[in-house]
Amino acid sequence: MSKPFDQTDHAELKVLEQELSQQLRQYREAGLKLDLTRGKPGPEQLSLSDELDGILQGNYRDGSGTDLRNYGGLDGIPEAKALFAEMMGVDASEILVGGNSSLTLMYFAVLFALYQGVAGSDSAWIKQGDSVRFLAPVPGYDRHFSICQQLGIEMIPVDLGDAGPDMDEVEKLVARDPMIKGIWCVPRFSNPSGCVYSSATIKRLAQLPKIAGPHFRVFCDNAYAVHTLQADAPELDNVMASFKQAETADALYLFGSTSKITFAGAGVSFAAMTDNNLRSFKQQLLISQIGPDKINQLRHVRLLRDMAGIKRHMQGHAALLKPRFDIVLKHLSDGLGGLAIANWTEPKGGYFVSFDTRPGLAQKVVELAGSAGVVLTPAGATYPYGKDPRDSNIRLAPSFPSLEEIDKAMQVFVCCVKLATVQQLLA
């Protein structure tokens, strides 16, 4: 049966509900324990970088002769700055290479802007009004939202489409509310939709600071900059160059890391920004740290070498990830295609498939799947405050489980989506 559910009559739906419930009972009895929650690289992906430990062969000095074992070097080692600056499309003078977490760099960037100010203490967001607000393109990344929530920054959701955030809406909101001080962006292979911001979107983002005022910041988390799954994946414009052309480069913070290039928990992170911003950021950052683990940075340079090396390395990841995405998409297409009960993305890079049920069903689907041992990202997690107003979006993360596990988990998932939908239609 593959006609749209809304063209299916009551009796047929009743039969279908019986069948699907029976199927789900079988899955439950199978005692599955499957996890599609977080965007964690799988063990084989991690093994692509196993050389890292020991790669220095006792040489702890960088090219300029600095002893990397000692304190110092807040902005990272020259070789790492050069490599990751190229990857982020900025000058080597415009990057800081840090520890194992770009999330920490983002946290500090928001924290400093909020309390210390992006241009002297008078510019501290907290001093400019009662409530600081951010735009949150949705669906988006829960850890971005958590930073705002902890720091008391109110989030205003705006829809994220295939070409990026709804820029009409973004411009309108920013124009009428001077307390909107930032926007979260994942410009290439967005988490979770996988969309790549179009040239037009990047150009309009670069114009945004002219509407929003001097202390507005675009927090551009380019976490999946080189994480393509197939050769025809769309490229991203050079974001920094676009902002420079618009003469708004001081409003841009770019972030990235090797968390999904080398070791998820032991990579290196980076923040790119204008010389102006970097000077002030480093001054603030130095209060909480003397410098990052420079040795691990050198390990990364030795392993990845140059942009060609990074691309080769990423092909290894794609070879492991692509089949996983293929299984997910095949199950969705085979199981749900033509039923007109769900939408999903078919990303050409990144770590996620973004899935939308009919309104009001995401939480139900996650519950049903959980009851059969398939753990999904909690419904709502892709929205500020964990609240999806349509209760519709589910993030599927197929990188970590094995092909067999994904196959099994997706059977259960498809069954749960259909069952929840049938039950809604019958209610």
Added chain:
Amino acid sequence: MSKPFDQTDHAELKVLEQELSQQLRQYREAGLKLDLTRGKPGPEQLSLSDELDGILQGNYRDGSGTDLRNYGGLDGIPEAKALFAEMMGVDASEILVGGNSSLTLMYFAVLFALYQGVAGSDSAWIKQGDSVRFLAPVPGYDRHFSICQQLGIEMIPVDLGDAGPDMDEVEKLVARDPMIKGIWCVPRFSNPSGCVYSSATIKRLAQLPKIAGPHFRVFCDNAYAVHTLQADAPELDNVMASFKQAETADALYLFGSTSKITFAGAGVSFAAMTDNNLRSFKQQLLISQIGPDKINQLRHVRLLRDMAGIKRHMQGHAALLKPRFDIVLKHLSDGLGGLAIANWTEPKGGYFVSFDTRPGLAQKVVELAGSAGVVLTPAGATYPYGKDPRDSNIRLAPSFPSLEEIDKAMQVFVCCVKLATVQQLLA
């Protein structure tokens, strides 16, 4: 000539001034470039841990089988928790092992207490009055003071003696000012005096929260916990046990790191606190990071193994450091002994000698030494806001330079102290 300067007559002082000025001129002409500023381990000390890179031999799993290459494990790996908990004298459940910087953990602990609260948002210090204050035992560590300064916490200096802070003064201040919310302590081999807090001091510190109220915190940076220079170095009481006995353990945050055990820039850090505190701290910390570099933690466990291993390792450091301290102390004693113009500490551990000129001379001495190519920690750096009210304290850090360099630098230093003093007496 070795009689006290205040028993030396004007004419003799005049002659002495001539001689010392002549000597300083010669040092200047020698074109020296020596640095006694920061407490950085020397290259030979760092080499004691050169095995670290490569020590895992391809095994990236901890004892419980967790793949350390991946995300997760906010509080560190079990082996590292066990080892450093023993070192800090706490239960393994009471420690979080983090990245390469204990300064960052301290920064977060202050930040969270200030804005998020140590026991729910109502307890946020910022909500309890207009100005938050800390006690700052002096001389102390400039980076502790910088955290307070950036976060707008006012510091009140209290004198640090041979047995720790002046507890009469501490208790008096805390009793009359409920906005004093914290105190910085370096309880063993304090930076820079090298003093070890006595049992009596620790006991009174443990009683302090009863006077100061429920949201007061003792920030105990046990950075030199195992950093003895000689066998008869005084032990520190178990700080956590003392606070538990006083039933004030929730008021204690303990910090430490391997920065001066293994690699200064690539070690591991830890924070120890009660289960209560740790639960809330982790909840806050998780907003800015998924987890520390667990691989580097395993490297450290493989290298150091157990407390006996740490002790052996620290003997290697002592063998390199002791001769450096000996030269410093010999120059001070030979050059300044009996002149009654300066005081200095003779530490049995740690990284510094704390030196006091006659009031009003520290800055002058640092300038004179600088003019002859000997860079010293800026005068005042050991005081909040960089202001030593007596302009008297200078921190000498002999760990990094070679024996020859220290020998040369200390000749210059002694000459500058004498010259500055003579000039003051003649003025």
